[in-house]
Amino acid sequence: MKVFKFGGASVKDAAGVRNLAEIVRSQGQNAVIVVSAMGKTTNALESIVRAYADRNTDSVHRQIESLKAYHYTIMSELTGDFSAVDQTFAHLETYVEQPVGGLYDEVYDQIVSLGELLSTQIIAAYVKQTGLSAQWLDARQLIRTDTTFREGRVNWEVTNRRIKEAVGKNRIHITQGFIGQTDDNRTTTLGREGSDYTAAIFAYCLQAESVTIWKDVPGVLNADPKWFDETVLLEKLTYQDAIELAYYGATVIHPKTIKPLQNKGIPLYVKSFLKPGAPGTVIGNYERHLTIPSFIFKVNQVLISLHPNDFSFIAEDNLSRIFGRFAQAGVKINLMQNTAISFSVVVDNNPDRVPALLDLLKQDFRVSYNDGLELITIRYYDQGTIERVLPNKKLLLEQKSRYTVQLVVKDVG
Ligand SMILES: Nc1ncnc2c1ncn2[C@@H]1O[C@H](COP(=O)(O)OP(=O)(O)O)[C@@H](O)[C@H]1O
Numbered sequence: 001m002k003v004f005k006f007g008g009a010s011v012k013d014a015a016g017v018r019n020l021a022e023i024v025r026s027q028g029q030n031a032v033i034v035v036s037a038m039g040k041t042t043n044a045l046e047s048i049v050r051a052y053a054d055r056n057t058d059s060v061h062r063q064i065e066s067l068k069a070y071h072y073t074i075m076s077e078l079t080g081d082f083s084a085v086d087q088t089f090a091h092l093e094t095y096v097e098q099p100v101g102g103l104y105d106e107v108y109d110q111i112v113s114l115g116e117l118l119s120t121q122i123i124a125a126y127v128k129q130t131g132l133s134a135q136w137l138d139a140r141q142l143i144r145t146d147t148t149f150r151e152g153r154v155n156w157e158v159t160n161r162r163i164k165e166a167v168g169k170n171r172i173h174i175t176q177g178f179i180g181q182t183d184d185n186r187t188t189t190l191g192r193e194g195s196d197y198t199a200a201i202f203a204y205c206l207q208a209e210s211v212t213i214w215k216d217v218p219g220v221l222n223a224d225p226k227w228f229d230e231t232v233l234l235e236k237l238t239y240q241d242a243i244e245l246a247y248y249g250a251t252v253i254h255p256k257t258i259k260p261l262q263n264k265g266i267p268l269y270v271k272s273f274l275k276p277g278a279p280g281t282v283i284g285n286y287e288r289h290l291t292i293p294s295f296i297f298k299v300n301q302v303l304i305s306l307h308p309n310d311f312s313f314i315a316e317d318n319l320s321r322i323f324g325r326f327a328q329a330g331v332k333i334n335l336m337q338n339t340a341i342s343f344s345v346v347v348d349n350n351p352d353r354v355p356a357l358l359d360l361l362k363q364d365f366r367v368s369y370n371d372g373l374e375l376i377t378i379r380y381y382d383q384g385t386i387e388r389v390l391p392n393k394k395l396l397l398e399q400k401s402r403y404t405v406q407l408v409v410k411d412v413g
């Protein structure tokens with residue numbers, strides 16, 4: 001049994017879906033195919049959630065129509081039959097007619113999860129039409145999570161049992177990435193870009209032979225080609241290096257993906273859906289670490305500095321208060337540093353979460369912040385690589401460990 005994962009970029013149009021079917025036909029006859037929402041559908045659904053929460057009915061309806069048009073165009077080029085998604089769109093339309101109830105994050109999951117249902121309904125219908133026998137699986141029935149909406153934590157025991165029961169041998173199964181369900185049947189999501197993680201969950205439970213994530217790049221490169229001109233393909237990576245790169249923000253793999261695979265020694269291939277025959281990257285149990293430096297850029301960062309209002313030191317009591325506030329606001333820390341009387345953190349400048357965090361912090365601290373920053377991480381750095389990224393940048397903060405340097409910079413060019 002293999003597990004394949006196709007992201008939004010790979011199924012953004014009808015040609016992408018045909019390409020998926022071809023890859024599955026040639027390489028994945030005994031496989032679980034995990035698919036994300038098509039193209040930028042998750043962003044579009046997030047925007048619908050915001051309009052719905054703001055009770056902007058016109059905008060909600062306009063955006064649903066545009067989402068429908070996008071999916072209908074793809075279906076008209078593939079099967080010409082729109083019935084596969086009827087129920088899902090009807091459900092969305094009924095849902096937004098009701099008054100906004102419940103917490104924002106829960107409402108978010110009920111709406112945003114529909115992107116993966118739509119994509120897999122369309123893809124399963126098309127794959128069947130091409131003559132392959134494929135079974136559509138509802139990942140919500142299989143992946144059991146707690147009630148941490150937007151970042152559901154997996155209940156491995158229940159999930160393991162359910163996946164084993166649902167997945168048969170020598171078949172093609174098509175299912176959704178990114179989504180799960182609580183004990184009381186409320187839909188959850190696993191965190192943005194969480195479909196890679198879903199693939200790892202299935203592979204772990206099924207003791208799969210391998211996982212392949214199909215991307216629009218040749219494999220894992222030593223930098224994001226969107227930011228860097230001269231990138232190098234990393235043909236082999238240890239699980240440890242892959243975890244570190246993903247953790248620091250190499251968006252090519254979701255950071256939670258690697259550990260379950262490492263625990264069972266399942267290799268993870270990262271390959272190009274444009275050149276399915278090319279070797280790509282394989283992540284596994286290797287003795288040797290990477291030797292070439294890798295670069296990770298995170299833009300739209302904000303540096304928040306805190307000074308206790310009561311002039312106390314940054315010691316255990318203040319630290320525990322600070323971390324409590326971050327957990328309460330659901331903001332993840334990308335980097336932190338402290339002195340005796342100040343604590344600095346760098347986080348993604350998420351407009352849904354950072355303003356609320358600042359309000360919470362202001363209860364106990366004098367807060368200053370500096371936005372529009374970049375966080376550059378270099379793994380296996382040397383002085384030359386640091387100098388390579390610093391032209392036209394003002395360095396605000398630097399943190400070094402044995403293998404990794406992190407630089408917080410402002411563009412001055
Ligand atoms: N180190 C890296 N190697 C390759 N691609 C990277 C790296 N870091 C970031 N990326 C980006 O990851 C993108 C693929 O991930 P993503 O767009 O999330 O795919 P999908 O939607 O298929 O999950 C690439 O287009 C590339 O811009």
Ligand SMILES: N[C@@H](CC(=O)OP(=O)(O)O)C(=O)O
Nearest residue numbers: 007008036042192193194195
């Ligand atoms: N659709 C979800 C989950 C996901 O993993 O998508 P992708 O594989 O396209 O990054 C998101 O955009 O967050």
